[in-house]
Amino acid sequence: MSVDTSPRTTGPSGLGDGPSLKQPSLPRRTGTFTAVAAVLLALGFRALGFGWVPAVFLAWLVVVIVVPLWSTSVEGSRKAIDRLVTILVTSAFALAMVPLAQIMYTVVSNGASVMGIDFFTFSMRNVIGEGGGIYHAIWGTLLITLATTVMSVPIGVFTAIYLVEYGANNRLSGWIRFLVDVMTGIPSIVAGLFAYALFVVFFGPGVRMGFAGAVALAVLMIPVVVRSVEEMLKLVPNELREASYALGVPKWRTIVKVVLPTALAGIVTGVTLAIARVIGETAPLLITVGVSDSVNFNIFDGRMATLPVFAFNSIQSPGFPPGPSIDRAWGAALVLMIIVMLLNLVARLVSYVFSPKGER
Amino acid sequence: MAKSIDVSDLDIYYGDFLAVEGVTIPIRARSVTAFIGPSGCGKSTFLRSLNRMHEVIPGARVEGKVLIDGQDLYGADIDPVAVRRQIGMVFQRPNPFPTMSIYDNVLAGSKLNSKRMKKADADVIVERSLRASNLWVEVKDRLGKPGSSLSGGQQQRLCIARAVAVEPQVLLMDEPCSALDPISTSAIEDLIHELKEQYTIVIVTHNMQQAARVSEETAFFNLAGVGKPGRLVEVGQTTKIFSNPDEEATEAYIQGRFG
Numbered sequence: 001m002s003v004d005t006s007p008r009t010t011g012p013s014g015l016g017d018g019p020s021l022k023q024p025s026l027p028r029r030t031g032t033f034t035a036v037a038a039v040l041l042a043l044g045f046r047a048l049g050f051g052w053v054p055a056v057f058l059a060w061l062v063v064v065i066v067v068p069l070w071s072t073s074v075e076g077s078r079k080a081i082d083r084l085v086t087i088l089v090t091s092a093f094a095l096a097m098v099p100l101a102q103i104m105y106t107v108v109s110n111g112a113s114v115m116g117i118d119f120f121t122f123s124m125r126n127v128i129g130e131g132g133g134i135y136h137a138i139w140g141t142l143l144i145t146l147a148t149t150v151m152s153v154p155i156g157v158f159t160a161i162y163l164v165e166y167g168a169n170n171r172l173s174g175w176i177r178f179l180v181d182v183m184t185g186i187p188s189i190v191a192g193l194f195a196y197a198l199f200v201v202f203f204g205p206g207v208r209m210g211f212a213g214a215v216a217l218a219v220l221m222i223p224v225v226v227r228s229v230e231e232m233l234k235l236v237p238n239e240l241r242e243a244s245y246a247l248g249v250p251k252w253r254t255i256v257k258v259v260l261p262t263a264l265a266g267i268v269t270g271v272t273l274a275i276a277r278v279i280g281e282t283a284p285l286l287i288t289v290g291v292s293d294s295v296n297f298n299i300f301d302g303r304m305a306t307l308p309v310f311a312f313n314s315i316q317s318p319g320f321p322p323g324p325s326i327d328r329a330w331g332a333a334l335v336l337m338i339i340v341m342l343l344n345l346v347a348r349l350v351s352y353v354f355s356p357k358g359e360r
Numbered sequence: 361m362a363k364s365i366d367v368s369d370l371d372i373y374y375g376d377f378l379a380v381e382g383v384t385i386p387i388r389a390r391s392v393t394a395f396i397g398p399s400g401c402g403k404s405t406f407l408r409s410l411n412r413m414h415e416v417i418p419g420a421r422v423e424g425k426v427l428i429d430g431q432d433l434y435g436a437d438i439d440p441v442a443v444r445r446q447i448g449m450v451f452q453r454p455n456p457f458p459t460m461s462i463y464d465n466v467l468a469g470s471k472l473n474s475k476r477m478k479k480a481d482a483d484v485i486v487e488r489s490l491r492a493s494n495l496w497v498e499v500k501d502r503l504g505k506p507g508s509s510l511s512g513g514q515q516q517r518l519c520i521a522r523a524v525a526v527e528p529q530v531l532l533m534d535e536p537c538s539a540l541d542p543i544s545t546s547a548i549e550d551l552i553h554e555l556k557e558q559y560t561i562v563i564v565t566h567n568m569q570q571a572a573r574v575s576e577e578t579a580f581f582n583l584a585g586v587g588k589p590g591r592l593v594e595v596g597q598t599t600k601i602f603s604n605p606d607e608e609a610t611e612a613y614i615q616g617r618f619g
Contacts, residue, residue: 168418237455239451239453239455240457240458242413242451242455243451243455243456243457243519243522244468244472245413245444246411246413246449246451247444247445247448247472247522247523248443248444248446248469248473249441249469249472249473250441253473253474254472257471258457258459258472262458
């Protein structure tokens with residue numbers, strides 16, 4: 001059988017008879033140009049005497065109307081809609097970034113002034129007015145969060161393993177999922193009151209200890225861990241489980257040696273996000289752990305200071321003069337933010353190191 | 361060390377749904393038996409019931425008898441884990457463990473079961489298994505690389521090496537070449553020819569030529585009708601099935617006059 005290799009002749013031009021594939025379009029850098037124009041417009045409206053918010057809004061409005069109209073006249077309606085939606089999505093992102101940038105700026109600009117060796121190495125014991133530090137609160141936060149993590153991660157991970165590997169849509173796992181969802185919605189103050197009431201039963205009224213705070217935070221953290229780990233375990237392909245079973249590996253070993261390692265990166269990320277969720281909780285710690293000016297390394301005995309409660313208390317009862325105390329509150333908030341950021345970095349690193357090789 | 365399998369009157373269910381009905385088939389030791397038939401007729405389901413992988417799916421169960429050298433596979437005192445150690449399986453899509461190196465993937469059967477072995481013994485098993493699956497020459501210089509860094513065909517041969525490394529008595533292959541190019545397919549068929557000296561091999565395939573090339577016996581599965589369970593139509597010598605089958609349906613399917 002011979003194969004026809006002669007070129008196909010489709011029309012006098014050699015390009016075929018169908019409609020041309022070429023279409024007019026806006027200049028390639030229209031996106032960048034649009035952004036620059038929006039900024040210039042906003043500055044222009046500002047110069048005309050508008051406030052910042054109306055100026056930005058007017059500039060945005062002009063861009064949203066002009067660019068799609070221009071695009072319609074040159075490129076047609078499909079591309080015009082594409083440009084309109086691109087602008088809407090991008091501005092939604094920018095809008096979401098505004099509070100984040102604002103918070104970062106406020107906390108850093110207010111909190112940076114108190115940063116120094118003393119701030120990290122001194123507690124507030126016998127400090128009135130200027131000076132003092134958050135050494136005690138950093139330790140309190142780290143110890144209580146560590147105790148919370150030590151309690152929540154095993155319970156959360158084991159629950160997730162049950163839900164994904166054993167519970168396969170039976171009635172009990174349905175109930176667990178429902179209750180976990182309910183737990184996710186518990187207000188933190190309720191968790192604090194629960195832990196306080198629980199510890200009062202054993203230690204009598206007025207009990208204050210770091211461990212009670214850790215229990216309250218665990219109530220908040222467990223559902224977050226369960227849900228995120230459950231999602232991660234579901235992502236592990238069933239083929240890997242079957243491959244392991246087919247080699248004569250029992251189910252529990254398959255879970256320990258195949259499923260968990262494959263999902264490890266995601267699990268670590270989920271746990272870190274859960275820690276970030278509880279490390280800034282104030283209300284439950286205020287009830288269960290209380291306020292302290294001194295260093296206390298024993299989470300099973302007595303009041304402890306924690307960063308969020310320290311910040312709250314420094315603002316709430318600053319003493320006289322109030323300035324230094326309020327500065328310290330901002331400093332504590334900044335340190336808390338830095339701790340959460342460091343945790344996220346560590347989680348990224350851990351995910352990178354443990355993620356399945358060859359798929360990076 | 362190879363074992364024969366005797367299946368008599370096996371019904372396979374997913375919950376209330378009868379997927380495969382009344383299969384009776386003898387599978388000889390040290391030979392290759394091929395299952396052919398249209399998609400969805402229960403070949404893979406039946407194959408999975410031969411090493412109790414079927415019951416990994418919730419609600420799945422079987423009725424009937426599967427005898428491995430006289431032992432009832434579905435007897436009350438049979439441990440499915442022990443069964444799977446003796447009856448290995450290669451899947452349709454290559455599934456090396458992404459967290460393990462090539463070397464560890466081959467040894468996965470023992471590593472996952474935490475068996476201790478000397479480094480020298482382990483090296484011997486890895487080399488022998490990879491040579492058996494025609495992969496040794498290609499990977500011997502990068503055994504520490506992740507298994508997922510190999511090409512699809514190499515991954516599939518890695519999975520065969522992994523199944524062979526635990527020295528099973530029976531090897532079940534579920535369309536092992538369906539995702540492979542002709543060269544890798546040919547390498548795997550050569551491998552099947554070598555492996556049948558030692559193992560009982562059962563292979564599901566959609567490729568008639570492949571069934572004709574590699575198998576001694578061929579079984580044709582078909583659906584009794586739309587919505588009805590799959591059943592075994594005919595089983596016999598491959599040469600006979602492909603030249604002069606007893607059933608009209610078999611001949612129609614093999615000649616491509618199906619559906």
